[in-house]
Amino acid sequence: MEERKLPLIAIQRIRMTTDGTGVTTLVCSKGCPLRCRFCLNPSSWDDTKPAEILSVDELYERVKIDNLYFISTGGGLTLGGGEPLLHSAFWKEFMEKYRETNWSFNIETSLNVSREHLDDLIPFINEYIVDVKDMDPERYREYTDGDYDLFFENLMYLKEKVGQEKILLRIPTIPFFHKENEAEESQKKLEKLGFTRFDRFRYINPENRKPISDEAKENREKILGKVRSQF
Template identity: 45%
Template sequence: MKQRVKIIGIARHRLSTDGDGVTTLVAFHGCPLRCQYCLNPQSLADSGNFKEYTPQSLYDEVRIDEIYFIATNGGVTFGGGEPCLHADFIREFSELCGASWQLNLETSLNVPSVNIETLLPVVNTLIIDIKDMNPAIYNSYTGQSNDLVLDNLRLIADSGRQKDCIIRLPLIPDFNTETDRTASCSRLEALGFNNFDLFTYQIRRH
């Protein structure tokens, strides 16, 4: 039986926002985190405007932009939700599109290490949303432990793929400070990561 996944959205013609060149963002349903300021709450909803895809049906839909992918060194960025929950799906998709498309992941890394082991050979760039390296801050914000995140960062470091990672380190109002973020950077640099995306969450207060 072919595996099927729920997709909450497909956004075409994104330019240099989720990786190199022209990309199509494919957002999966489902996430292990429960972030206080969730940026994509529809990924957690029990019901909604989802569409189910197999790897083949997703490939058939997004290949309309193949000429742009190849001309600009772009491709598909898998986000969500948490795309790494669907490692076998992405691996099968990669076999369909081949090496001429760039495949990127927007991930929290809060998944079993076997999922990351499956994905490392088939993805080009990992855009990793760390939140904060401090376990207490991470738990307070996401409702989860960051043990798996730390394990997977070490796995990536051991594989020598640090240069293929963009680490997102936000300042999150009421949860962390610039001092906390500096400490996170130092811990990540010790593992060989040095490509950081530093920004501040813009929170609407009512």
């Protein structure tokens, strides 16, 4: 079988109380299906910034240094990006191979991917940290250039499969985009759908960030195609 590879952008160790229980290590991979107007992590999709390519075993060697912290606190790995679900085949192989570590696995995701990516990882993930952006379909599209229906259908599917207790919904207020009441409106809509776990936050002022260019948006399919074919 072809060996799976992960295009790694960064590893952040010894995180506490930011995602999931215990001490966690965030593993950020390249590739994102969205193009948010003020992207928080452009290196995840910028083709000019190379990633480090790791096999399943090579990644394990890099993160096992914190095994004792993970075991003693109930922590483990948090999959981040970009969009880590694009690499679900890699992560599935990793989690199957290292299941006996008893580490927890959390994922930060926009859910803007095809359903099979989600199905790959549902048996392994302890907590889903979902990047909501906005629950108004027009505002969602306006901000992300993404497919609201795909996000929404995946969110409801996930709730049905794993229960809303495992889903933390991150709702941002984004300066220069959101009006003050919009995050509240998104939360109300989600509460009506039966969700109870929210993380409301304000983006760090994106004044100095450049909005994503039209060229970057046009390159999305090319870059995603490359991510899919190489890894």
